[in-house]
Amino acid sequence: MSVFYFPCLILLTLFSSYCYAAITTSSPLSIRQTLSSPNESFELGFFSPNSSQNHHYVGIWFKRVTPRVYVWVANREKSVTSLTANLTISSNGSLILLDEKQDIVWSSGREVLTFNECRAELLNSGNLVLIDNVTGKYLWESFEHPGDTMLPLSSLMYSTLNNTRRVLTSWKTNTDPSPGEFVAELTPQVPPQGLVWKGSSPYWRSGPWVDTRFSGIPEMDKTYVNPLTMVQDVVNGTGILTFCALRNFDVSYIKLTSDGSLDIHRSNGGTTGWIKHFEGPLSSCDLYGTCGPYGLCMRSISAPTCKCLRGFVPKSDDEWNNGNWTRGCVRRTELSSCQGNSASTTQGKDTTDGFYRVANIKPPDSYELTSFGDAEQCHKGCLRNCSCLAFAYINKIGCLVWNQELLDTVQFSEEGEFLSIRLARSELARGKRIKIIAVSAISLCVFFILVLAAFGCWRYRVKQNGEARVAMDISEDSWKNGLKSQDVSGSNFFEMHTIQAATDNFSVSNKLGQGGFGTVYKGKLKDGKEIAIKRLSNSSGEGTEEFMNELKLISKLQHRNLVRLLGYCIEGEEKLLIYEFMVNKSLDTFLFDLKKKLEIDWPKRFNIIQGIARGLLYLHRDSFLRVVHRDLKASNILLDEKMNPKISDFGLARMFQGTQNQDNTGRVFGTLGYMSPEYAWTGTYSEKSDIYSFGVLMLEIISGKEISSFSHGKEEKNLVAYAWESWSETGGVDLLDQDIDDSDSIEAVMRCVQIGLLCVQHQAMDRPNIKQVVSMLTSTMDLPKPKQPIFVSDTSDEDSVSLKSIDHKDMCSDDENKQESP
Template sequence: MSINVHLKFLFLLFFSSSLWDSHAQHVPGVTGVAARNSLKPGDTLNSSGSLNSPNGRFMLRFYLWPAAFGTTNYTYLTMFRTSDWRLVWYTRQGIPITNDFDLLTLENNAGSLKIRRHGDNPIELSSSPQPTNNTVASLLDSGNFVFNEVYSNGSKKRLLWKSFDYPGKVLLPGMKLGVNHKTGQNWSLIAWLTDDYPVPGAFTLEYSGHQLIIRRRNVVYWKSGVLRGNEFENISPKVTSMYHFSVVSNENEESFSFMSKNGSQESRWLFTSTGQLLGDDPQPIAQADKCDGYNIDGGCQRWNQPLCRHHHQHGYTVELNRGYFVSEDDSSYNISDTNLSISDCKVSCWGNCNCVAYTSLFANRTGCKFWTNISNFVPNDLTYLDLVYILSPKLSHSGKNKWVWISVAISASALLVTFFCRFCYLQRRKTVVLQGVDNENRLLSLVISERSINANDIPNDRKKVPDRNVYSYECISTATNNFSLERKLGEGGFGPVYMGKLPTNQKIAVKRLSRNSGQGIIEFKNELILISRLQHINLVKLLGCCIFGEERMLIYEYMPNKSLDYFLFDSNRSKLLDWKKRFNIIEGIAQGLIYLHKYSRLRVIHRDLKASNILLDENMNPKISDFGMARIFKLNELEANTKRIVGTYGYMSPEYAMEGVFSTKSDVYSFGVLMLEIVSGRKSNSFYHSNDALNLVGYVWGLWQVDKGLDLVDPTISDSCVKYQVLRCIQVSLLCVEDSAIDRPTMSDMLSMLTNESTKLPLPKKPAFSIARKKIEANTPNNESNIYTMNGLSISVMDAR
């Protein structure tokens, strides 16, 4: 780069700064006429005039940028904030305006807002759909330049165009990022190629997927993380505390905007040519220039790298001090494309395995110069010389002795740092081990000390407590992306459930006990003990748990198809469950209950069997989940009584709902209701407001009495169902929901009835839905339960879900 070139650049910078200063010195007289804020049909704004917002905060005018090379000066229609003369907007579409005869005009009778150029085609900003003389273009105090069609009395009819829809490199309060779904309009910031060269550059700032995204030539460099409350995951709370963020997400648009919390209109976000997003605070909002494709700190993203490069090499990229340049005798080559910025040079050099250094080619910091070999650095007294960036520095011989001493000092420091880190690591490891032991002891103490009633067969010896994985809070928080909304699968009585991924890439489901949950430590303990001891293909698998402070979490295998109710009660998704799949689900649930009642080491009554507690794996195989309400029976125990009635209305057996008496037959009743829901595709409680039946059971009984059982069948499976099989399921279901528990079949007998067609089925008796039962007070404290009677059926509302 020659001295003449740099002197020319200095002269142009001096000329530009002089022109800039003249704005600040002659604001009132720039236009040559009285200040105005709008253009009416026939009005023009020439290169010596301006529009001023009503309170004088913003000014719109033509501005001249001197070209760094060539003979043409570039003129743009620009907007400045008058308090500090900072640029806030400019016309970025089309080619630059190229002469002193340019003017902005609102044409008479055409309703067209154009920038007319002497000897060239005009740039049309907007026009009315129909020729009209009722238009006005105004500069508002918000910094928005708007073009409206108006009524004859001057009131606004409709908006035709606004500058806020075409942001440049500055985001003002109220200006949007995102997309207009109706018009397809994208709102994004585009950084300049260089900080002094007003043409679109390499970096863009967008809003998509509820987060801010910075791209460089369409490669994602940085993400803010999802906005929660008023904070982004990867933006400092100190920065976000200064602003109020507004988000719109509907069928019309997805957008983001900000306002200063102190109400100041002086706020602005500036997007620089290197990918930095700067706000009102000295601390940057985002620094995409720090992202190298390897690190993921502060929102940085990974992308593919050349095989010949390594992370440590990229991390040592340095800048040479001003006053030195690389000898022209070394191997070098140029790319004179003025559409390339220094970030493009960096990426190009990194992608060329022979490249060892780079810098800008031209004085306006465009174009690229690369070196494939560096022998020495030559001093120079031109302090404005561009920096040279090197990937693998090779020092000159003259500096060898100095760098030997520096190397010794660095080595000694590294040794001290190594010893210090080793010491910290051992201390940290000791602390983690102690914390792990403490958490495990707390877990075992929790399991032992807070047993549920009738769990005496579980040993008190800690050594006999079932083995299980205890996960750290950090592990689960990382796996669930800090319990982010996009990872949330749903919400149950226990609390929210999240999808996570362990470092082994195994997917998990995390149930997090909510502090507001009606369930508590007993339910947590029940699941922890029971599921860890129960192993069956039709029971959900517990992988472990996490206890951290007040946090209680259970870690399960992940079920990709969610729960049965997700498909069964949705008009579209239910079509995915044909009769073959539904019958397979019925059989699987029955097998799981048989295991719980008969073949497991502990006899378990689930007490909350329902569609939402049946999870489906990738093959739609059912797995019973949610054992928070479950109870353990001794081997010789047939039934029990409780003062704490829990479960879900519509699935509760009458003796349990009214008297607190439960047994394996309570689960049989719930299974009968669930089987009717699977056949019909309707919820049990969907009949509560019907004049014909109290609930699903009553409705089915009415159909059965008149031999219209097939009317129950879900229309979505009418073509795929096997009629005799469906009728058999309905009859067995009615046997399961009989009023007296002793009349109901066991789960083993029930499954035999379903699958053995030669077995003759008994006729069902009238179910409990219409039989008035005498209310029995179950020795329940008044503050624990309230009993209500409806149509002769008494039900308890305490702890029901």
């Protein structure tokens, strides 16, 4: 008997490796049972999204990735409450969900009549299919009935002939899969565009499809590898937008969230979690019709705002000035009557309409594709058409025209299209006249100012000829004597002629950057050594006290992660500090630049975080002076040729004596966003003030986003609030800059996000000290849970005072236009 059964057992084992479970009439799927795809990537079963045992749904989810993401739900309209519910196949060939009374809760319907037996299988793609056992034909598939999610190989579509469409419908809330108020669809326009509806109103649109991208999404620039493909058949009235897998990632999906955001997520499986690859809308400008008809939303600036298109004025000045832009703008000068190709003249003047061209535009809605062959024909065709209000000739599309009011027009800082807007001839001439008048007025003003200045200088020099030299000598001597009375050992005094020769007399070509303190120049000494010179301007907020403070402090501090002061120069009113030259300038020039950020991958960013922490550890604990920097930020972190960080700019730094651990200042100096709450509100600073700044800086390095300009979602969350939300939901994995590959470093990223949140806690006593921070970064010790930072819960609460409420007169910020600040 054993001889007979053993071969059978072998055959059964081999056969079972090619078979997998399926739902049949005799083998239904019950609660606590699951059906997996052959490759174990997806799983079908019952679930309760809010952990309630009273409401069960049938859904599909990723099997190998945590946290769990549901990609399809069958019975969205109605849950089942009984543990005896099951998913099975009816006698007429439909997939049905039965409750405890054997009543049908949900059905796939009968799209194809069949009298053969059927089975339901979950494919490797995540597509649940109903198959005719005899013909092998798919009778029904979940990909043709999507919920809120698109998987690779699934699609959105429309058919005008059959009056059908395939759309995404959001969940009602994050824990309620019933249909929400947001719907994403592919429009039947030519070319098509993606459109998200909120109820019956447009919420966000992608702009028309151009070859391989959507023209209204500047993130889809020429370097972006688009995972979407489009096929449109104008003759048959169909269009299909298919999602293809993201390259170099195991799994990915597109989801329409319950708050109307259309996100692309990616993962390499396992416990690495999910990373947000794309999100839209990103800005308030992306919301449909933010600025109303003929309004232009300026997404090109840090705080999106509205202005009227050229030749238009606000429909209501009061509403516009109060920030209510929805009613938009109206034409200032009516268009001339249509004259066809002939020129209309009035007293010898050309009065025909013309066009004003605007760059970097998201094309407005309600466009129409014409048959005009090239840009010139597009221009002439629109001019001949009395109802044509604007046109755009776009490569790979052709000539688009607008015969309705221009709505949902956005201007980007780069990318986008050219839009030509029809204006009355007088409006075009008006612009030229204003420009001529402005240039003339400025020229006259400059001329008179120069004349008066020259006369004043001549009078002053005549009067002060003898006294000026004496005053200068006294000033310079007092400076030098003052320095001699201070301990600035280790710093060399440079003569002014040496610095002038090194910088080619402060040539513009040697200028590295400029801020409120003055200007930084690159110089080269006779021995070939490169230096950086910080030249304080007379109007600088960094005066004598700050100059002396930085000179005294940094001359005594020596560490590999602090910039090294080589010397100083004082002559007359000139105050110069000379530093070692940093080839790669400051961290912000890499971190917030769309192209240069690609040069600092996660290992380099982590090395920068550790280097800054070591520099702070030296300042706070290891140097014989205990120093609080008070202005730690990305622009004050310099990078050497090996991308090692060096803390710079000690003009605002303060020393502590003995057991002293905090102090108070009557005036608050620093940079908005980086200042701790206690320092911003009361002027109290300590080592924990630097820890807060370091936490903000960590979140910037991780995300590649700037604290001063970042705004997320409809609530416009700041970077700290968004980091808290990310950590609370996904452990912080989706905070990492989407432009860098991070698949091998997810745990380190999550750890750094948690450390950053520990550093930005509201109460100074809750924040770790720098020694603890360094230990957290260099070990695998368990981390404490951070408390929710301030400004996160409710930014509209009057008790939650924003840093923006601080009087800017009491601030000293030199971020603007600054590229390098030793």
